[in-house]
Amino acid sequence: MLPFTYALRNLFRDPARLLQTVGGAALVVLLLIAAVALNEGMNSVLENSGSTKNVILMGKGSEESIERSEVPLSAESAVATSVRGLQEVLGVSAVSGEIFYQAPLHIAQGKESQALLRGVLENALLVHRSVQLIDGRFPQSGEVMVGHLAHRKLGVAEEDLAVGESLYFGDTELKIAGRFIAPGTVLESEVWFDRNDLAVLTQRDSLSSVTVRMDAAEFEDVEVFTLQRNDLELAAISEQGYYDKLSTFYEPIKVMTWVTAALVAAGALFGGLNTLYAAFAARIREMATLQSIGFTRKALFVSLIQESLLATLTGTLVAFILGYFILDGLAVPFSIGTFTLTLTPSVIGVGLITGVLLGTIGTLPPAIRCLAPSLPSALRSS
Structure with missing residues (x-):
């Protein structure tokens, strides 16, 4: 050699x-x-992003796009009282009715970028357990909470989305009340609104989805609820299954x-x-x-x-x-x-x-x- x-x-x-x-x-x-x-x-x-314990209820025929889904407001309380075995914290069922909306947001410096908006109430924290506040507090009316990667999605500097700064939805000014993390999920790039604010701003009188977190209940229990309540026209899909479909997309x-x-x-x-x-x-x-x-x-x-x-x-x-x-x-x-x-x-x-x-x-x-x-x-x- x-x-x-x-x-x-x-x-x-x-x-x-x-x-x-x-x-x-x-x-x-x-x-x-x-x-x-x-x-x-x-x-x-x-x-x-998908939890094996979470089930999403969406409008029938809109299972592939949560943004196009429409769910009656009454579905949130109906599933909370009808399905046994959901997780509870201090007597509150882990049920979160939410509104999803894609829209451009204006940053104070004049930058405009497309963002995924989620209208929620505090019950959302019972369902999305990966979400942790790292600064500020949960948003109230006239306020928003931003994920710590939202600045990447919006294409702005991180300090532009600090607590106390402002965002604009159209002509409406919204103060940033808090920042959160949800490691390794798409939630970190979202902007969370008070649900009632987002409903008014988008002129919606319905939800996009209702997410429930199971304890003793199983997926079939939630699915049976959707079959029994034909008046609500709901379809159940596991949260993990929903994101699997997105992966295929x-x-x-x-x-x-x-x-x-x-x-x-x-x-x-x-x-x-x-x-x-x-x-x-x-x-x-x-x-x-x-x-x-x-x-x-x-x-x-x-x-x-x-x-x-x-x-x-x-x-x-x-x-x-x-x-x-x-x-x-x-x-x-x-x-x-x-x-x-x-x-x-x-x-x-x-x-x-x-x-x-x-x-x-x-x-x-x-x-x-x-x-x-x-x-x-x-x-x-x-």
């Missing part, structure tokens, strides 16, 4: 080629880990992310192959000379793979460093919320596997071509 230092020295014979190989590998790995992190982040936030976006990453990666890969073909073709006589002094083709092949692996794994390391500073912790807004990119072990694993494959499988065609000529022909090559 050739010494490892031979492969290491050959890397620096052509600094421009080395830079191109390392840069190409870094680009491919960075794109792939970005695609994996993007898909993992979206899947994670949608999975974590966003599947084309995930596919397009992979396709885009694959196309750019393919371009970088073919560019890298051309570079290797040119570099190895210029070394055919060198390889033949090494064979003539006793080194086998297998040994030469392994040395070429080592050389390529050193370059691609260096590029992989560069991609991880860039990913750590550019991608890790980056909040990405989408239509119903915001998710955070994280360099999880699976993301890092995909990057490492990609770097190894680039240095091995990507090197096979040019290496085989370099070593294919017979020894006499190779020694006569120019």
Whole structure:
């Protein structure tokens, strides 16, 4: 076998080629880990947003869009008194009638951005257990409460949504009374209104949904209630099931992310192959000379793979460093919320596997071509 230092020295014979190989590998790995992190982040936030203990009641025929759903106001009290086994806190049933609305909000500095608004009463905290106030208090009339990632969704600085600042819904000024967290869920990107305020502002006399939290009750108990109360025209769906449907809805976006990453990666890969073909073709006589002094083709092949692996794994390391500073912790807004990119072990694993494959499988065609000529022909090559 050739010494490892031979492969290491050959890397620096052509600094421009080395830079191109390392840069190409870094680009491919960075794109792939970005695609994996993007898909993992979206899947994670949608999975974590739904609780197995929560059931959502929506209007029949609107199960796929809670914003288009209409539920009578009377449904909230009806389900609280009719379904046994719901969770209770100090005698109050965990039942929350809510209004959902997508609308632009104006920030005091004149910025206008689309936001997901949720009209709630204090009962919402009995249902959405992940919500925790970190500053201020629950909103009263004329006030709102914002999630700690809402500024990402709205595209403004975090201090613009501090407690005491103002938001405008049309011409109506609303003071920010509190800020909350709901780790890993879409709730963190929402703006919560007093339900009565949002009903007046949107001219609604109905709810969008009623969410209940079960204790001894089961999903079938809530479903039986919807069948018994045909006058309310309700459909029951588990909260987890609702977000699973949303995940399916966003599947084309995930596919397009992979396709885009694959196309750019393919371009970088073919560019890298051309570079290797040119570099190895210029070394055919060198390889033949090494064979003539006793080194086998297998040994030469392994040395070429080592050389390529050193370059691609260096590029992989560069991609991880860039990913750590550019991608890790980056909040990405989408239509119903915001998710955070994280360099999880699976993301890092995909990057490492990609770097190894680039240095091995990507090197096979040019290496085989370099070593294919017979020894006499190779020694006569120019």
